[in-house]
Amino acid sequence: MESRNKRIVGLCGSLRAGSYNAMAMRLAAQSLPQGAEFEALDWRAVPPFDADVLARGMPQEVTAIRERVRQADGVVIVTPEYNYSIPGMLKNLIDWLSRGDDQPFAGKPVAILSATTGPLGGARVQYDLRKVMLFVNAMVLVKPEVFIGQAQTKFDADGRCTDEATGKFVAAQMQAFSDWIDRVARMRG
Incomplete structure (x- = not known):
């Protein structure tokens, strides 16, 4: 039986062009072990959640992302912290994706x-x-956790990680995540 690459999709909680989280997501993608492919999902067009809109049907922009998440073997979420919590637009995206019995995060x-x-x-x-x-x-990976503090000192102007320890932490997490995907697949049978 021929094996295929693991399909990983990424959701970045910051939409800013020079986002340190976008840089961290690229680092995560580059750190995945061999046999994995990564796609950063662009979700800028997702509208604010509105149950009246949902009652008329799932917006096409949401449906497209739901399908990418559904088809993926795993999801990497990389996000800043806004006011001690989840950025509003990222929470909005999760709220949209989670609607319906067929929600793709289950x-x-x-x-x-x-x-x-x-x-x-x-x-x-x-x-x-x-x-x-x-x-x-x-099925959230518990450990290792990766918190990149003082991110402005860990990436250069081109978005490359310049901090060896950060690179190692992210690589260890991506290896653990690849193993976690395999483990979850085995649990499902």
Whole structure:
């Protein structure tokens, strides 16, 4: 039986062009072990959640992302911390994706990492995001956790990681995530 590459999709909680979290997501993609392919999902066009809109049908922009998540073997969420919690637009995206009995996070392996310019590296956002992902029945990787604090000192102007320890932490998490995807697949039978 021929094996295929693992399909991993990424959701970045920051839409800013020079986002440290986008840089961290690229680092995560580059750090995945051999046999994995990565696609960063562009979700800028997702509208604000509105149950009246949902009653008329799922917006095409949401349907497209739901299908990418559904088809993926795993999801990497990389996010900053806004006001001690989840960025509003990222929470909005999760709210849209989680609607319906066929929501794509159920049973899906998820890895979370965060980057901030402060010293804690997004610890609070990760705890809040873990609660949300638990509610949507995602299979969140518990350890290793990756909090990239003082991110402005860990990436250069071209977005490359310049901090060896950060690179090692992210690589260890991506290896653990690849193994977690395999483990979740075995649990499903």
